[in-house]
Amino acid sequence: MELSILMVERILHIHSCKLNEILIQLKYRHSCLNTCGLGLLNEFVSLLTLLAEVVTKTQQQNGPTISLIAPSTLAIYNDLKDEKNNVHYMTPLCTVLL
Structure with missing residues (x-):
């Protein structure tokens, strides 16, 4: 998953005009x-x-503990609740993740 996000982030760092120019070529x-x-x-x-x-983080540890899982789950949930008000295109994904 992280690799997919990194690839998309890299694409977004390219100015869209330049990226479109390359794609057209x-x-x-x-x-x-x-x-x-x-x-x-x-x-x-x-x-x-x-x-x-x-x-x-959980993959780096031998066994994820509740001390990592519980706060992480709450952080993800709260972040998604906040993001749900800001998304326009990814509302279905946000809803599913919540």
Whole structure:
């Protein structure tokens, strides 16, 4: 999961005009990003970043303990509740995650 988020973050660091230029040169015009696509990718990263951090932390330990799981679960839940008011494109994903 973290790898997917990192890839999307890297794509978002490229200016959309430059990225679209490259896609057109490579004959992937159909993959060019518009405002909606950029918004969707930004919301994707915003919704899943905290979850990816928690997954990474729990995988680094031999056995995740309740002292890590409980606060992480609450943090994710509260973050998602806050994000639900701000998302436009990823509302279904936010709802499912909640």
